[in-house]
Amino acid sequence: MSIRKIKDTFMRHTIFGIAAFNIIIVFSIFFFVFTNGIKFFSEGSIVDFFLGKTWIPLSDLYGFLPLLAGSFWVSVVALGISVPLSLFAAVYISEYAGKRTREIFKVLIETMAALPSVVLGYIGLYVFSGIIKDMFGLNSGLTALNGGVLLALMAIPTMVSIADDAIMALDSSYKEASLAMGANKLETIVKVLLPAAFPGIFAGIMLGFGRIIGETMTVLMVTGNAPILNSGPLTAVRTLTATIAAEMGEVTIGDKHYYSLFAIGIVLFAISFLTNTVADYFIHKSRKNAG
Amino acid sequence: MSILKGRGKNIIEATIKVMGVVSILPVLGIFAYIIYKGVPAISWTFLSEGPKSGMREGGIFPVIVGSLLLTIGTIIASVPFGILTGVYLVEYSKDNWLRRMINLTIVNLAGIPSIVYGLFGMAFFVIAMGLGRSLIAGCLTLGIMSLPVIITATRESLLAIPKSLREASLAIGATQWETTWKIVLPAATPGILTGIILSVSRAAGETAPIMFTAAAFYLPFLPESISDQVMALPYHLYVISTQVPNMPGSNMMGTLFVLVSITVGFNLLGAFVRNKFRKYS
Secondary structure (H helix, E strand, O other): OOHHHHHHHHHHHHHHHHHHHHHHHHHHHHHHHHHHHHHHHHHOOHHHHHHOOOEEHHHOEEOOHHHHHHHHHHHHHHHHHHHHHHHHHHHHHHHHOOHHHHHHHHHHHHHHHOOOHHHHHHHHHHHHHHHHHHHHOOOOOOOHHHHHHHHHHHHHHHHHHHHHHHHHOOOHHHHHHHHHOOOOHHHHHHHHHHHHHHHHHHHHHHHHHHHHHHOOHHHHHHOEOOOOOOOOOOOOEOOHHHHHHHHHHHOOOOOHHHHHHHHHHHHHHHHHHHHHHHHHHHHHHHHHHOO | OOOOOHHHHHHHHHHHHHHHHHOOHHHHHHHHHHHHHHHHHOOHHHHHOOEEOOOOEEOOHHHHHHHHHHHHHHHHHHHHHHHHHHHHHHHHOOOOHHHHHHHHHHHHHHHOOHHHHHHHHHHHHHHHOOOOOOHHHHHHHHHHHHHHHHHHHHHHHHHOOOHHHHHHHHHOOOOHHHHHHHHHHHHHHHHHHHHHHHHHHHHHHOOOOOOOOOEOOOOOOOOOOOOOOEOOHHHHHHHHHHOOOOOOHHHHHHHHHHHHHHHHHHHHHHHHHHHHHHHHO
16 A cells, blocks of 8 residues: 555544544533532532522522522613614624625624624723713712623624624525515615515524523623522622632532532533524524525 | 705705715725834835834834734644535535534534634643644644635635536536536635635734734744744734833834734735626626
């Protein structure tokens, strides 16, 4: 056998081995997060975790609801701002903006996505918190609202690019048929293009939500770090992700508190798995709609 | 009369245009703020000296070096591995279980929150493998996080290469690996490169995956081996803006400016490579 053939066979096996190793990586991520998280439930009750109303690890209270409330309020604010803005922006750049404006917009929106979360956290801490404090007459601007506004900025790039792709991917016959029937441009957008692009737009919203719920550093820095169940947009909160980041530094490895953070990791895992599966389903659906 | 006609139409269309512009105003404002406050904070001393007096004075040289080492290590850990996985998906596999599994896992890996990668890195690399908090543990954690982007970029660029190119090469007697290495991969380089640049931009800006696996709070000297801890720009910015009292603003803005220049710079480079490639295809 020639050396070329040997090399070819060798690379074939190497490439197969590397591809199979990906599966091992994914399983080990699952395995290590789950086994560590499960150890928490073997020490504490699963009901106390999921229905517990207080999170004070020092007093052995691991109730997860206050953290969920924190993630909930931050997400509500972030989605409330980012979904409508992204829809308008996507319609604007795909249908109204000129070619040049469109290019500039796309670059700016991508650049927005490149801002590290710790940078937005800094802006929230030193700029936005003061504005929010004065605007609502609060003692501190470090609230769920502050985190939500910043996370909206992070979700907008994802939502706009995917919605724009979905609208642009539609066959031009949709638009032409509608305009030929005498509908004006706006009627065409609202009644023809947006419904046809809906699966793609919805997938973008889901992926944006994935970013919002998984974001850590920004919310750690700007939401005031208070795991309180009775919270709202204008109170300090603590999200699921921020709890892991804030407490991992102070735990003893191998104790109950350490494992409780992995239990939160399991919940985050489950949420991101669900969000991605739904988004993936709608992305495939939107490819079928596209011309 | 419908709200989508006449006056209603004018109002809604004006709203679309205004909101479209509003959606990018915050990013313009943030950049203006970063440049206005950040540029004056940059000096040669700031870039070339180590931190002094509890990080309140001096520069961020070890921090920049740490981030650079983390980024290079991440590239080494993820790029060859990611490209070869992409090659497997497009060039070497039939529609078998392994291909379907990998495609499914990429979608889900891409959505896992970065803090969960941090948890995994801590449990696996730092504790189970005994690497401790170290440069190598951080690079491996960031490397795994970067894989989905690199694999997807490789897969999409390879899929865009016409079949005739491969057939011509195989027809003159080249082996499959020779075809892949000398014909297909070079043709797909711009797309793959864009993916690598974008994932590097993300890895350089991430804090959550390195805060338990690699990053040091304060380490005035440079790391000597891959099992040392390092300082890193994003974690350093987090530390000095939340954990150190009476931190001078110029120091924080300088760090922030350097960090943003790197991540946004890489991102613009990625956009440039992609646009250049688009013109030729």
